[in-house]
Every structure is written in structure tokens, then in C-alpha cells.
Amino acid sequence: MASVGATSASHAALGPRVLAASWLQRRWYTPPSRRTWSKQHFRIRSPRPLLDRFDLSREQPHKEWWRERRIAPATFFGFPDVTKIGLQGGSLYVEQMDAVTLAVLADKCVQEKVWAPEIWMKFCWRAQQLSTRTHEPDLCYIFRAFARADWVDQNLLTTYLGRIHRRLHMFQLPDVAVVLEAFANPRFRQGEYLQKTLTHMALLLQHRDDAKVEDLARTCAALRDLRPQPAEVAEEVVAGLELLAEALLMRELSELGPARAVN
Known part of the structure; x- marks a missing residue:
């Protein structure tokens, strides 16, 4: 019993010191970054005028595509996407395209309203290279893509009209x-x-x-x-x-x- 009394007496003696330490360790405020969860999430919080620094990547993230995590590579049909070639740059690898790929990519440019002359010049050059190896229906779709784009090249027009005449008997x-x-x-x-x-x-x-x-x-x-x-x-x-x-x-x-x- 004497030992128990001594222990309680020692705890009583240390009591004020423990209370003082806990009082000093208390945080009497909450930091601004932890007050609300919405302020931590840049896609949900609303900016405060004259207080928050303007950050284009936070306010308009779609204008900075390189900051977003890529879900899928920016390719189409195994080649760099022609609709993003103006932003990303690089080569189209036109010299590696066959007639089917050229027909699909040219038609995609027409649908997406991509009229960049450097793209259509490369398509025109490759289409003339493939003319003797192009058959229906790729022949027809390539010819229609250039007609809808209104890309008039006399060599291309003469070549493809002759090829259409040559293959006309096989058309469905x-x-x-x-x-x-x-x-x-x-x-x-x-x-x-x-x-x-x-x-x-x-x-x-x-x-x-x-x-x-x-x-x-x-x-x-x-x-x-x-x-x-x-x-x-x-x-x-x-x-x-x-x-x-x-x-x-x-x-x-x-x-x-x-x-x-x-x-």
C-alpha cells in the first residue's frame, strides 16, 4: 500500500508539468490549406479575385494538354494524329503509308476540317506514288478526299482520272x-x-x-x-x-x- 501511495504522489507532483507541456503543444489555429477540402482541389474550388494567383493550367487545363496524363497515345491508324500535328509537330511518315491508310487519313482531314497545305502536299505526293498500285475502293475514296478538300493538282487529277478509267470495269x-x-x-x-x-x-x-x-x-x-x-x-x-x-x-x-x- 505504501508503494501505491508513493506512485500516486509522484504523478500528482508531475501533473502540472504534463498539463503545461500539452498546453504549449496545442495548435490554436488551422492552416489555410487545411480548412476546407475544396480549396485543396484545384478543379473544384472557385478562385478568389485578387487573392489567388492566376494559373492557366488550373483554370483552363484543356489548353495545356501536355500537363494531362495521357490515357491513349495521340495516334490514329498507327500514325501521328493529323489533327494534332500542328500542336505537337513531328513527321507524318507519309512515305510509309499504303493506299488504305492514305484514304482513311485524307478523309479524316476532310471531316475534321484540316486544310494545312503542308499536309495535303505530302498526301498528294504519296497518292501519285501509289496510283498504279491503288485499287477500288481506296482509289475512289482518295479521289473524293482531294475533291472535297478542293486540292487541285494537275498531275494528281490527270493520274487519278486515268486510273479510274483503267479500273472502271471493276467498280461496284x-x-x-x-x-x-x-x-x-x-x-x-x-x-x-x-x-x-x-x-x-x-x-x-x-x-x-x-x-x-x-x-x-x-x-x-x-x-x-x-x-x-x-x-x-x-x-x-x-x-x-x-x-x-x-x-x-x-x-x-x-x-x-x-x-x-x-x-
């Missing part, structure tokens, strides 16, 4: 529709080649019955955009529209997509 109705969409640009429309394309389309409609509704409607829309029409071609266009109408009457139009039906 979807290929003919793509070529007619390219001919919507008057600068790419040559009367002789347009007439031969319309003749081939008429032969396909007269002697084959395997065309899909989507392809028939697409061909009708392409013929509608051939304006202005020369007098010698107008009759063949009307005859082609009549053949397309007959083919559409014998098919179920419910297969037609909403966008194509509106057009």
Missing part, C-alpha cells in the same frame, strides 16, 4: 457512288469520265440486282449534287435516276438509315 455501285460524290466538285468533273461513269452505273443497274438500299439512295444523292450539268450529260443523269427509282421500288425502304432517308 458503292464505288460508283463515291466517284460521283467526287464529281460534285466542278474542278474535278471531266465530261468524258463522268459520261463513262454514268454508263457503267446504268449497266450495273440493268444487269445486276444485288445493290443495297443504302447504296442506291447514296447514288441518288450523288446525282442530285451534279450541278450544273452539261446538256450532253443531263439525259444520262435523268435515265440513271429512273433506273435507281425502279430499283428502290422493288426493295424494302425500312433498311434505309434516317440520315440517308432525309437526304
Whole structure:
């Protein structure tokens, strides 16, 4: 019992010292960075005027893409993304592209409205290199991409019109529709080649019955955009529209997509 009393007496003697130490160690304020969680998160907190320093990467992080963690590499079809080549720089590696890749990338530039001359010059150079090894449908899509971009190069135009003439006998109705969409640009429309394309389309409609509704409607829309029409071609266009109408009457139009039906 004596030992217990001695221990309690010693604790009582040390009591004021312990209390004084704990009083000195107390933090009587909360640091500004720890008061609210929202102020710690730059994407949630709202900046205070004249107090917070302006940081562009915090206020508009989409304008500094290099600060964001990359979820996927900035490539498309295995090549540097043509839509970001102006920001990132570097080479497009056009010399390594085949006809399929060139057709897809050129069409992507048209859809994304990328009209940089240095890109289309390289595409034009590579398209002429691949002309003798290009077949349908890549041939048609490359020709249409340059027509929609309105990139007129006399060597390219002559080369691809000749290649289309050479491969025309192998074209199916979807290929003919793509070529007619390219001919919507008057600068790419040559009367002789347009007439031969319309003749081939008429032969396909007269002697084959395997065309899909989507392809028939697409061909009708392409013929509608051939304006202005020369007098010698107008009759063949009307005859082609009549053949397309007959083919559409014998098919179920419910297969037609909403966008194509509106057009």
C-alpha cells in the first residue's frame, strides 16, 4: 500500500508539468490549406479575385494538354494524329503509308476540317506514288478526299482520272457512288469520265440486282449534287435516276438509315 501511495504522489507532483507541456503543444489555429477540402482541389474550388494567383493550367487545363496524363497515345491508324500535328509537330511518315491508310487519313482531314497545305502536299505526293498500285475502293475514296478538300493538282487529277478509267470495269455501285460524290466538285468533273461513269452505273443497274438500299439512295444523292450539268450529260443523269427509282421500288425502304432517308 505504501508503494501505491508513493506512485500516486509522484504523478500528482508531475501533473502540472504534463498539463503545461500539452498546453504549449496545442495548435490554436488551422492552416489555410487545411480548412476546407475544396480549396485543396484545384478543379473544384472557385478562385478568389485578387487573392489567388492566376494559373492557366488550373483554370483552363484543356489548353495545356501536355500537363494531362495521357490515357491513349495521340495516334490514329498507327500514325501521328493529323489533327494534332500542328500542336505537337513531328513527321507524318507519309512515305510509309499504303493506299488504305492514305484514304482513311485524307478523309479524316476532310471531316475534321484540316486544310494545312503542308499536309495535303505530302498526301498528294504519296497518292501519285501509289496510283498504279491503288485499287477500288481506296482509289475512289482518295479521289473524293482531294475533291472535297478542293486540292487541285494537275498531275494528281490527270493520274487519278486515268486510273479510274483503267479500273472502271471493276467498280461496284458503292464505288460508283463515291466517284460521283467526287464529281460534285466542278474542278474535278471531266465530261468524258463522268459520261463513262454514268454508263457503267446504268449497266450495273440493268444487269445486276444485288445493290443495297443504302447504296442506291447514296447514288441518288450523288446525282442530285451534279450541278450544273452539261446538256450532253443531263439525259444520262435523268435515265440513271429512273433506273435507281425502279430499283428502290422493288426493295424494302425500312433498311434505309434516317440520315440517308432525309437526304
